[in-house]
Amino acid sequence: MIKLLFVFTSAVCLDIFILYFLGLVGRRWGSLEVVERVSGGETELLLRQWLESGLRWALLSGGAALLWKQQQQEEERGPLVRRWILAHCFIAPVYETGRLTLFGNFPLEKLDTWLVGSAAAALGCLFWETLLPDSSGGSTGGGQQKQKARVLFMRVIRFYRPDYLLMIGAFVFLTLAVLCEMFIPLYTGKLIDILRVEQHWDDFRSAVILMAVFSIGSSFSAGCRGGLFMCAIGSFICRVKLQLFGSLVRQEIGFFERTKTGDITSRLSTDTTLMARAVALNVNVLLRTLIKTLGMLYLMFSLSWKLTLLMLMETPLTGLLQNIYDTHYQRLSKEVQDSVASSNDAAGEAVSGIRTVKSFNSEPSELHRYNNRLMDTHNLKTRRGTVRAVYLLVRRLIGLGVNVAMLHYGRLFIQHGQMTTGSLVSFILYQSNLGRNIRTLIYIFGDMLNCVGAAGKVFEYLDRKPEVSTDGTLQPEKLEGHVCFQELTFSYPTRTDHNVLEDFTLELKPGQTTALVGISGGGKSTCVSLLQRFYQPHHGQILLDGQPLQNYQHKYLHSKVVAVGQEPVLFSGTVRENIAYGLPDCSLERVQDAARKANAHEFICELNKGYNTDVGERGNLLGSSQKQRIAIARALIRQPQVILLDEITSFLDAESEQMVQKALANCSNHTLLVIAHRLKTIERADQIIVIDQGKVLEQGTHQELMEKKGHYYKLKEKLFADDSTHAQDKTRN
Known part of the structure; x- marks a missing residue:
């Protein structure tokens, strides 16, 4: 700050010397007296002011540049000094030009013009620097934020x-x-x-x-x-x-x-x-x-116009005052918040550890500590209140001064007939x-x-x-449903460091049921999610009838590949609306046919309003078994080619499960991928795939895998029996 004042003082002294020298030259040549006596001399005088201002600006800019170079502070305060020099040198001719153009000749003394111009330039540059700082250097981020906001x-x-x-x-x-x-x-x-x-x-x-x-x-x-x-x-x-x-x-x-x-x-x-x-x-x-x-x-x-100019003098002063106040007030407000948080922490620690406080007889020390925190908060609030009081006082004094000046000059203008x-x-x-x-x-x-x-x-x-791209366009009229997983490697977005599937290869043939078995976390449900295009594999690809899944049109793919999960989600609305979800023009007959295949038609007819019964939010007005069968009907109504079943029978009783299995068995041309813990469901599969840690361990029919006495044989007694018993208990409950 001292160096900045030194540069300003040096510039002012240099400018006074330049003015004095130009005045001597003007008096020696007698130009000023001649100009004032000649008709139309205002134009020549104005031209002389512009030339003098240009010369002063060049000399002051050069001198300031040399001083900044010596002080090695150009990047910090250089823009402020340059703006002040430019405004200081040219504010007088600009003002005189506008005044002579609008209101005629009301001459001012040279020294008065210089003092008023210098003060106005300094105030304007300070106002500019405070409210609109230079966008170079450290404020680049702020400028980018403002540009983004615009x-x-x-x-x-x-x-x-x-x-x-x-x-x-x-x-x-x-x-x-x-x-x-x-x-x-x-x-x-x-x-x-x-x-x-x-x-x-x-x-x-x-x-x-x-x-x-x-x-x-x-x-x-x-x-x-x-x-x-x-x-x-x-x-x-x-x-x-x-x-x-x-x-x-x-x-x-x-x-x-x-x-x-x-x-x-x-x-x-x-x-x-x-x-x-x-x-x-x-x-x-x-x-x-x-x-x-x-x-x-x-x-x-x-x-x-004179009172207006007088009144406008208040604007830069109040703007500068507002900016200074905001800076200090926000800083003190943050300190107050931190102090309040510290007080609350002290009280919370004492209350939560009250047994320790009492056992060591530390009540007075804790009280003293809490009192110190409160006093810190009180002092900060007092300082903040003082800053606000001073701000309000200065702002009102400025406004009062301007109003007094305006009334004073207004009375003079009324007396001289310039205003009513x-x-x-x-x-x-x-x-x-x-x-x-x-x-x-x-x-x-x-x-x-x-x-x-x-x-x-x-x-x-x-x-x-x-x-996951949805820009595919492929929509073949006939789809066989042949699915191939080719050397897939995949990890979930929330755990990119852990591969759920690694070099995973699997084939699902049309007209066959494939069962995936293994302990939880092995990657079974991930296969279902990838087939539905919920995620994009990191390596490898999934082929459907020889074409990558991403090549198929999004709506077409999800009409041919459907899934039913372990915990189906129903939406508020009627039973009919949930079965025909996503099919706005679906007829009642088609809805009922899908419900029969899913063994849901009978219990739906027993509801108060049949297919028009409201299922409630997320289907909470229906039982678990009923929601599961409605979800199966919702999948079957689309007449898909690939059906993915993820633990769909876990909430069904034996009779309902048998009916669903019969309905699915009638779909001889469909590709079925089943994930189940019930041995009854697994045994009927055309091929059984044992998965663990994202890799295929065993593959074959139930009889073939039992004869191997490998991983599947161990899982049969340990996993399937326990889960089957657990599911039956759920059904009874």
Whole structure:
């Protein structure tokens, strides 16, 4: 900081020397006196100011560059010094150019111009550096975040494109509401001027009528604006939720295993609503405040440009003060939170270890420790409160000073006939709202970019591509159902370091039943999941009739390869809707035929409303055996070519199991893959595959494997009998 002050001081001294030297040259040549006596000398004087400013800028920039090079601090404060030099040198000619263009010649003394310009440049550069720091160096990450926020914000805006008529109507009414509201203070001042004169009742009546029209128009337009915005927001929320849900259901199973259900529901319910309401409402407030601010500035300039410039001096001061306050207040708030957490930890430790505290007679020390933590918190809160009090005091003193100055100069302007009393009242009414509007603009702009954080989470899911491709197009009219697992290696996304299947090879022939047996965790259910394309193998491939599974069209594949799990999931709705799930035009006769094959028709007919009976949430109004048979019917109604059965008979009684086995046995042209722990189901399989740790240990019929007395022989007595008895106990219960 000392080095920075040294550079600034050196630049100011150098600039004073340059000004003094240029003044000597001007007096020696007599240019200044000549210019002032010649008609139209303002142009030559202005040109001279621009030339002087350019020369000063070149000399000061060169000197500052040399000083920074010596101090080796160019990367830290160089941009701030360069901005100050540029503004300091050129603010005077820019001001003079605008003043002469708009208001004619009101000359200022050279030294006054230099002092005012220097102070304004320093204040402007400090304001710029504090609120809008240079994007180079360490703030690159912040700049990237802001750029990302802007991109997300524009994507949210583009999502409103289908509702452009509603948005255009809302913006039209927004503009009308702001314009009507903006003219009310103006006519309030005119009414005051009219009341000072006795014989102007017609003007008074006209002003009152116009004020009433503006008030009614503002209220009506504001109501229409709010209604149209809410309609657009509602349509936006429905559209985004639908697209997000569509993107979610297209994701692979591994995505749902890695992502918490709470995160998904939060994106669907909370974040979509937040991104719609926050962004749209912030845009509403931003546009309304921006239009109102620009309109008020225009009217204030028309009333008195001098008072407007005086009032605008408050803006950089309050902005700088707000930034300094936010920095210190947020830091103290974090320290307060940490201190409160420390106090709670001290109390929690004492309570949880109360036996130890009492046994060592440490109650006074624990009380003292807790009191110290509380005092730390109290001191931090006091400091935070002091910072806020000082901030409020300084902000109000600044506002009070500006108001006093405005009233003082307003009285002088009224005395000299430059303003009327009504104009001053109108100006004061505008000024009281302008500061609040500017603070709202600063807050809303930042808050609007922060709100797109929720949009970023939603777009993250919308843009996500499933890791398991569903772009296949193959849809043969006839499918044999010949399945080959060729040297598969696979690990679950949640445990990539552990291979569930390794160099796994298996063949499922059409018209045959293949049973997979083995201890839990051996990879049996993984084979079923891979056949359904829930996951993508890391190595190897699965062939269906000689073609890789990924080549088949997604809907076609899942109509030809169906699975029934150990714990079937039913959805709220009727029995008929669950059996015909995914088949909207399915007839009742087809549903009943599938139910008969699954031995479910009889118990369905005994329900209160038959096939129209509500199964409840997740089928909780039905028994386990009933849900299992409805799930089997749901699979059979699609007339698949490959049927995957994962412990489907575990909740069925002996009679129901026999009926299902007969129904499946009638499907002689189907490929059946069965995972079961019941020996009765295993014995009937055409081939039995023993799997352990993702590898095939034995393969053959029941009789062949029993004669080998290998792994299958050992599993027969140990696993099948116990699980069969356990399943029978479940059925009785």
